[in-house]
Amino acid sequence: MSELELYRSLEAILMVVDEPVTVTVLAQITEVPTEMVVTALQTLAITYEEQGRGFQLKEIAGGWRFYSHPDQAALVEKFVLDGQQTRLTQAALETLAVIAYRQPVSRARVSAIRGVNVEAVMKTLLTRGLVEERGVESETGAILYGTTSYFLEKIGINSIEDLPALAPFLPDVDGLDEVLATLTD
Numbered sequence: 001m002s003e004l005e006l007y008r009s010l011e012a013i014l015m016v017v018d019e020p021v022t023v024t025v026l027a028q029i030t031e032v033p034t035e036m037v038v039t040a041l042q043t044l045a046i047t048y049e050e051q052g053r054g055f056q057l058k059e060i061a062g063g064w065r066f067y068s069h070p071d072q073a074a075l076v077e078k079f080v081l082d083g084q085q086t087r088l089t090q091a092a093l094e095t096l097a098v099i100a101y102r103q104p105v106s107r108a109r110v111s112a113i114r115g116v117n118v119e120a121v122m123k124t125l126l127t128r129g130l131v132e133e134r135g136v137e138s139e140t141g142a143i144l145y146g147t148t149s150y151f152l153e154k155i156g157i158n159s160i161e162d163l164p165a166l167a168p169f170l171p172d173v174d175g176l177d178e179v180l181a182t183l184t185d
Contacts, residue, residue: 001030006040018123020063028067076122080127088124095121096130096151103146104134110145130154 001009023041023087027034041066045057054072056145057064068076088096095118096112111118122145125131134146152158 004039006030006032007044008035010040010044014028014057014064014066015064020065022059022063026064032165033088050058060072074127088128089121091116092124096125096147099125099145100147100151100160101166103160104144105146106137106140106142106144108140108142140144 010026013026013029022085023034023037027037036117038102041059043055045059048055048057054069055066056069058067060067061179091114095110098113099105102109102113107118107122110122129148130151130185131145132148134144136142137144147160152160157163
């Protein structure tokens with residue numbers, strides 16, 4: 001793989017990730033030695049900074065990812081906040097409910113409970129400041145999520161303990177106890 005092809009491959013991968021990706025993973029995907037990947041990432045990061053781009057390539061939390069440039073924070077904040085005026089979709093509301101009642105909870109667990117992939121919905125909830133990272137699950141290394149104080153403010157409660165009980169809102173169904181157990185475990 002040529003140097004240009006490696007740069008383009010790394011850019012394409014890093015453009016779609018929502019969490020930092022390790023050099024090892026990038027090397028495996030591109031089938032290039034890790035030393036070459038490290039050099040390419042460092043070169044790209046320097047190049048973007050020298051060109052005065054609106055984004056940065058940074059190594060954070062053991063992996064690499066694109067971030068908006070700090071000097072563009074006010075503009076990015078305005079964009080994000082303007083986007084918050086729209087209502088949440090049904091999928092976002094369901095995902096938010098699972099997180100609120102199960103927190104801290106991993107993205108995989110939320111997907112399992114809902115029965116669908118929640119990647120895009122999680123990005124929306126994170127962007128809107130309704131959920132945040134709450135640590136890492138010790139067994140799997142998965143990031144755990146929980147609701148924010150902004151979420152509490154928006155729904156008008158002081159703490160998660162003030163959330164209403166789920167049982168009165170659920171239909172009377174055989175096996176409901178098992179379903180409730182998965183939500184409250």
